[in-house]
Amino acid sequence: MTATTSVSEAWAILEGLSDPEIPVISLRELGILREIREADDGLEVIITPTYSGCPAMEQIHDDIGALLAKHGVKARVSTRLSPAWTTDWMTEEGKEKLRQYGIAPPTHKVSDVAVVKFMPRPSAAKLETVPCPKCGSANTLESSHFGSTACKALYRCQDCQETFDYFKPY
Amino acid sequence: MKAPLDYVLHLADNSLILGQRNAEWCGHGPILEEDIALANISLDLIGQARLLYQYAAELKGGGATEDKLAYLRGSREFRNYTLLELPHSGPLSGYARADRDYATTIVRNFFFSALMVLYWEALLQSKDEQLAAIAEKSIKEVRYHLRHARDWLVKLGDGTEASHARMRSALEHLMPYTKEFWVSSPAESQAVANGTGVDVASLRSQWDAIVNDGLNEATLIRPQDTSGYVTQGKEGVHSEHLDYVLAEMQSLARQYPNATW
Numbered sequence: 001m002t003a004t005t006s007v008s009e010a011w012a013i014l015e016g017l018s019d020p021e022i023p024v025i026s027l028r029e030l031g032i033l034r035e036i037r038e039a040d041d042g043l044e045v046i047i048t049p050t051y052s053g054c055p056a057m058e059q060i061h062d063d064i065g066a067l068l069a070k071h072g073v074k075a076r077v078s079t080r081l082s083p084a085w086t087t088d089w090m091t092e093e094g095k096e097k098l099r100q101y102g103i104a105p106p107t108h109k110v111s112d113v114a115v116v117k118f119m120p121r122p123s124a125a126k127l128e129t130v131p132c133p134k135c136g137s138a139n140t141l142e143s144s145h146f147g148s149t150a151c152k153a154l155y156r157c158q159d160c161q162e163t164f165d166y167f168k169p170y
Numbered sequence: 171m172k173a174p175l176d177y178v179l180h181l182a183d184n185s186l187i188l189g190q191r192n193a194e195w196c197g198h199g200p201i202l203e204e205d206i207a208l209a210n211i212s213l214d215l216i217g218q219a220r221l222l223y224q225y226a227a228e229l230k231g232g233g234a235t236e237d238k239l240a241y242l243r244g245s246r247e248f249r250n251y252t253l254l255e256l257p258h259s260g261p262l263s264g265y266a267r268a269d270r271d272y273a274t275t276i277v278r279n280f281f282f283s284a285l286m287v288l289y290w291e292a293l294l295q296s297k298d299e300q301l302a303a304i305a306e307k308s309i310k311e312v313r314y315h316l317r318h319a320r321d322w323l324v325k326l327g328d329g330t331e332a333s334h335a336r337m338r339s340a341l342e343h344l345m346p347y348t349k350e351f352w353v354s355s356p357a358e359s360q361a362v363a364n365g366t367g368v369d370v371a372s373l374r375s376q377w378d379a380i381v382n383d384g385l386n387e388a389t390l391i392r393p394q395d396t397s398g399y400v401t402q403g404k405e406g407v408h409s410e411h412l413d414y415v416l417a418e419m420q421s422l423a424r425q426y427p428n429a430t431w
Contacts, residue, residue, distance in 0.1 A: 052307055053217025081221070082303035084310065144203035145318050146210040150311075154203065170310050 006073060010036045010043055013071050020059045021149055024101040027060060031089025034080060042074030048085040050170075051150045086110050087170045098167060099133045104155065106169040107131075130166050132157035142166075171297035173366035175229045176249060176357035178301070179239070180404050182222035183250035186240060187412070188282060189215030190419050191254065192275065200272050207318055211279070214311040221304045241423035245412045249357070252403035253278060253347035255412040260343050264410060273326060273333070273340040280319035281348050284380040286312040288373040297365035320384050327388025337390055345395045351377075355404045 014036075017027050027033040027047070035046040045064055049057045061077050068075045087106040090098075095105035107130055129138045137159040145168075147154040152165040193212040199205025223236035230239075258275050259268035290312060293305035326333040352371050354362075361367020385392050401409070423429075 049307070051214060051217060052221055052311060053213035053215070055213070082299075082306050084303075084306040086310075144207055145314060145321075146203075146207035148206070150210045150213055168314070 006043055007036050007038065009071075010045070010068060010073055010075065013067060013073070014045070014064060017060075017063055017067055020056045020063070022098070022101065022103065024097045025090075025094045027064075029091045029094030029097065031085060031087075031091070031094075032060065033064075036075075039076070042076065043068070045075050045077045046080050047077060048080050048083075050085050054150060056149075085170075087167060090167075102133050102164055103152065104130050104133045104164060104166040106167050108169055110169045130155055132160060132162060133164055134162045135160040171364055171366055172229060173296070173298040173301050174357050174360045174364075175226060176355075177361040177367050178222055178226040178229060180249035180355070180357055182219050182226055182239070183248045184254055184282075185215045185219035185222065187248070187250040187415060188254040188278075189213075189219060190415055191256075191258070192279070194258065194270070195275065198270065204272075208275070211315050211318065214308075214315070218304065218308045218311070221307070225300050225304070237423065241420045245408050245416055246406045248408065248412060248416075249355075249404050249406065250412075251282075251347070251350050252401035252409050252412075253344060253350065254282065255403065255409060255415055256344070256347070257411055260339055262411075265414075271336065271340065272322075273336040274344065276319055276322045276326060277337065277340040277344050279315060280323050280384060281344065281381070283312050283316035283319050284377055284384070285351055285370075285373070287316050287380075288376050289368055289370070292368040292373065296367065301366060316380075323384050323390075324388045327385070327390040334389070337388065341385075341390055342393045345393045346398055347401055349395060349398075350401045350403065353400055355402075358404075 011028070014033060015026055015028060019025055019027060019030055019032075022030075030050075032047050032050065033045070034048050037044050037046070045068070047057075047060065047064070061079075064077050065075065088109045088111050090105070098105045107128060130140050130142075131138050132140050132155075135157060137157055139158040140155050141158060142153060143156050143163070144154040146152075147165045151167060151170065153168050154163065155166045156163050189212045192208050192215065195205060195208040196212070197205065199208055219240070220236055223239045226239055227234040227236055256274075256278070257268070258270040258272075260271065260274070262268055287309065290305040290309035294302055294309070296302045296305065323337070327337045328334070352374055354371070358367055358370065362369045382392060401407075403409070403412070
């Protein structure tokens with residue numbers, strides 16, 4: 001295997017790797033997998049962590065190394081903090097997969113919104129309408145800012161009564 | 171440019187100690203959603219602490235690791251604000267115990283997250299690139315922490331007579347500890363001098379605005395906080411409570427050095 005084919009091949013191999021918490025979405029679609037490049041001692045795979053304390057990151061780190069090793073690709077995984085990961089990096093197909101899986105994807109791009117830096121007033125937060133991933137109704141309510149993982153909030157649909165996770169814009 | 175080691179440890183210890191304190195609610199939250207919320211907030215804080223300790227270990231060299239910094243230092247070596255090590259209850263001394271009080275938890279998280287949204291924002295301009303990168307991640311998380319704390323500040327402050335009274339006591343108990351934010355430690359002055367740190371005093375008027383706005387909506391009156399003792403946790407002079415936090419947090423690592431699983 002030559003070095004030049006390895007980079008594209010590595011992308012293809014890693015396409016099969018999904019997020020440990022949300023198995024329907026690949027690491028590329030989630031925007032965690034940033035770059036694969038040639039280094040002196042093989043390939044370097046660069047990932048950017050989602051939340052600082054996300055316990056899935058170590059798993060992702062190990063999964064990447066193990067999967068590439070299984071395919072005989074010598075690679076090391078390194079972490080890049082800046083620019084910081086944002087839900088804006090999720091691909092459209094990835095968002096659609098989330099919705100079908102029952103998780104409402106982020107409703108807007110963080111970069112499109114003038115961030116209310118210092119005073120996140122509850123009234124401003126309520127302006128955000130999160131459609132129910134099950135029935136599509138906009139009549140939903142936030143039950144909690146923090147859901148089953150740090151990246152999600154807990155919502156409830158007032159129409160179909162479904163309780164669902166919302167992937168918060170970050 | 172590199173930030174002074176003690177400055178990075180100050181930020182790391184703040185995150186770790188408050189993360190450890192908030193994690194005490196895990197399995198004991200007043201309602202399930204809050205149990206989960208506090209665990210998530212702790213996870214963010216401990217994640218931030220890890221990034222900072224990894225960097226501090228690099229600055230320190232000589233075989234230092236994030237685990238050694240977190241688990242094998244004594245209380246005098248910790249550089250966190252005293253506010254963050256206090257138990258979730260009103261004033262206590264020695265080994266006295268009291269039930270956990272959610273009002274104390276919320277007021278503390280409100281004070282600290284209001285500071286950190288400003289602090290991380292300012293640190294984006296740090297001449298220390300690694301510190302600026304950690305700030306870029308942390309700012310997103312702490313905005314959610316502030317939103318959470320502020321919501322509950324308003325719910326409980328402008329709630330029932332009982333919840334209002336408990337919020338008022340928590341406020342009166344904790345407000346004096348915030349004075350420590352504004353008095354520079356040698357590490358902070360050094361960091362400001364070499365362009366890697368934040369002049370915290372310059373954030374004070376914005377912090378006051380966030381706090382006053384929140385308290386106002388919560389129908390709480392801000393206690394006078396101008397005189398009296400200023401705590402010095404960030405210089406290693408702590409309350410007796412930090413040793414109890416460390417005893418619990420560090421016991422396993424100290425009993426089984428180098429253990430892996």
